[in-house]
Each structure stands twice: as structure tokens, then as C-alpha cells.
Amino acid sequence: MPAQNEAIFPANRHALYEQHRYSAAIRSGDLVFVSGQVGSRDDGSPEPDFKKQVALAFDNMKAVLQAAGCTTDHIVDVTTFHTDPESQFGDVMEVRNTMFNTAPYPNWTAVGVNWLAGFDFEIKVIARAPAA
Template structure:
């Protein structure tokens, strides 16, 4: 079984310590990123929904970068929404700016009733590029 290595961005927000979880776990060449929310440094939610979504993506980008990844390496996305019908347009607009061009990763959107004071959460699985994983690129 491959080792499990915790990955944290350099500028961690307080929620990692408050709720005692890793930002991501690297296992082999896969990166499993915990749900990222629009959390300010102190752990409080960004009040405006669009800003909360943008900050969640920024927090996700920081975790990916800490592992040597980018959105291009993401293969699976799960998003959680407290009001999917009202929120989806905003989420799709921000996602289009962040994720980029096809081929797109898998994506599952789930409506929930509670996100600990937040209205949006995003978690991903990424494949770590060969050089970032400490391996030579495939020939």
C-alpha cells in the first residue's frame, strides 16, 4: 500500500486546525483534496456567495499547487451546494474561469442542507504530474 502524505498550502486557513483535517492526502500519484470552502484566514465564511465560491477555488488552487498540481491535473470534482437551483449559475461561471478548456474533469454536484456556515464546498481528486511525484516522466 502506498504511503499517505499530508499536503498543506503554505498559507493555511484556520479550519484545518479547528476541525483537525489535512488539506489533502497524496497516495502514490493521486491527490485527494479535502472539501475547500470560501474560508477567510480566521476560518469565517466570505459573506457574498460569488466571493465565497471564488475563495473556495482559490483555496483549492493553493492546495493543488502545494502538491505540484494545477486544475489541469484534476480528474474528479464534487461540489456541495446549500441552494443548488439559485447557486448553480454563479458556480458554473466561476468554474468556467477556473477549470479552463476541455477535456473537463468528472463533476458531481450535490445539494445539502448544512455546510458549517458555508454555502459552497468543492473537493477534488487529481493525478500528480510525474515530476511533482518524484518520478521521471513516461517515455
């Protein structure tokens, strides 16, 4: 029998989901696959201040996790995308360290990219949902 996938959206669904036709997350069994979250404001536009953009991306990711009944403690895998990793990494790590400050830490892969649709940072995660 095929797995039943459930679309997850945070309470304040921003314009990017509708505009680009994707789900904020998909729950498949006890795994929650969160789509790449960017530092978008409510209207979907990029936050121009980089450090605030990173913090907003993390906040958007946390909102999606919360909608799925998860917290950052349930994250097992993180992938981040950076338009200028060398100059941005300090700010990213500063924000990251406020989110993940207790071991065991999730897996983490950071990828340098040259385009993020007007954004400079994106984070996607996989979490294991707590038992109901």
C-alpha cells in the same frame, strides 16, 4: 507493502485545518485527494458574499493543489456541495468556467445539501500528480 500517504498543506494554512483536525490533501501514490475547500477567509470564517465565497473556495482549492505540485489541469474528478443549488448554480458556473475552460473537462458531481457549517458552497477534487 501499504501505500505511503503524505499530508499536504498550502503555505498559508487557515484555521479550519487545525480546528477540525484534517489535512488539506493527502497524496497517495500519484493521486492527490483534496479535502472539501470552502470560501473561508484567513481566519476560517465564511465569506458572506456568495459569488466571492465560491471564488475563494476555488482559490483555496488551487492553493492546496499548488502545494501538491499540481494545477487545475491535473484534476480528474470534482465534487461540489451546494446549500441552494437552483438559485446558486449560475454563480457557481460563472466561477467554474474561469477555472475549467479547456477540454477535456474533469468529471463533475454536484450535490445539494442542507448544511455546510456556515458555508454555502464546498468543492473537493481528486488530481493525478505529474511525474516527478
